[in-house]
């Protein structure tokens with residue numbers, strides 16, 4: 001029987017519990033044993049009680065839950081070779097042949113490194129007498145499958161990460177709450193949303209909530225003119241009778257000279273055109289709460305495919321990342337996805353914003369194009 005460990009690592013996101021549930025149940029269905037690896041990579045490094053067998057009933061009710069019930073952690077030891085050596089030993093001691101990791105690009109980078117180092121880690125464990133040569137032969141290959149759990153939707157080669165739509169839903173609810181008070185008092189609100197270096201949440205929230213303006217890192221506004229543009233757009237919307245102003249700022253928003261655009265700077269502009277302006281930084285409410293239907297579905301389909309990928313994996317196949325492209329669940333080489341994801345930051349640092357945008361998913365690209373289109377053709381005549 002194959003023994004698969006499943007872990008959640010890095011920042012939590014709604015849908016991670018549904019992933020664990022799907023992996024456990026699909027694993028059992030395909031006659032495997034599934035272990036929960038608690039607290040991210042710390043579970044592998046420390047082993048013992050942090051590696052626990054999970055049965056069908058253990059994950060009952062996990063489909064809709066937010067966060068992750070097997071815990072997540074930032075594990076510094078795993079970034080060191082000695083930590084990964086301990087992790088390899090614990091996996092062999094527990095008889096674990098495969099690992100399903102649900103996390104962001106950091107967690108998936110760690111997973112790929114672990115797999116590439118595996119033969120040399122085993123060599124070292126044999127040399128120090130911690131495992132036998134028979135064990136080395138039995139656990140010669142490590143199968144790792146990555147699932148992307150992140151609210152940011154910042155991973156290349158997948159249209160959507162697990163948790164992004166739940167977070168978007170939460171942001172929209174919050175903006176709706178803010179909107180009613182904004183309209184009552186005729187106020188302006190600057191809403192700062194998460195997303196690290198990715199503007200997906202900000203852009204989609206802007207579109208879904210009908211924001212007056214949005215700021216994201218991938219398509220920055222001009223350093224010399226964004227303030228005037230913001231004032232012009234918001235004033236015009238007021239002149240047309242809008243009683244509220246909503247501006248969404250991604251936490252990583254930049255101008256085209258790579259200076260951060262902050263909520264405070266945006267607020268100052270709105271105050272200058274006479275608006276009573278407040279800043280709302282949504283913070284961790286964006287990560288919390290139950291998973292929306294789409295994330296439950298994505299987590300379940302991808303969790304099942306992760307188990308299939310484990311069973312179909314051969315030493316020649318690169319570690320797969322399970323993604324979704326044009327509605328299809330797909331397997332992509334983990335390393336390629338991680339590399340492309342990281343290249344977005346370098347493109348932005350080199351002011352190659354079109355290249356950064358090109359790495360984003362098609363919904364993102366299209367949404368931005370349409371958003372621009374509509375606001376540029378809005379001549380104030382409606």
Ligand code: ADP
Nearest residue numbers: 010011041074075078079103104105106107110
């Ligand atoms: P995320 O997975 O959400 O991007 P992090 O970047 O914090 O979050 O990564 C989560 C964990 O993955 C880290 O605490 C560490 O244990 C592991 N990890 C991240 N990057 C590496 C790396 N380059 N090498 C080994 N392990 C890593």
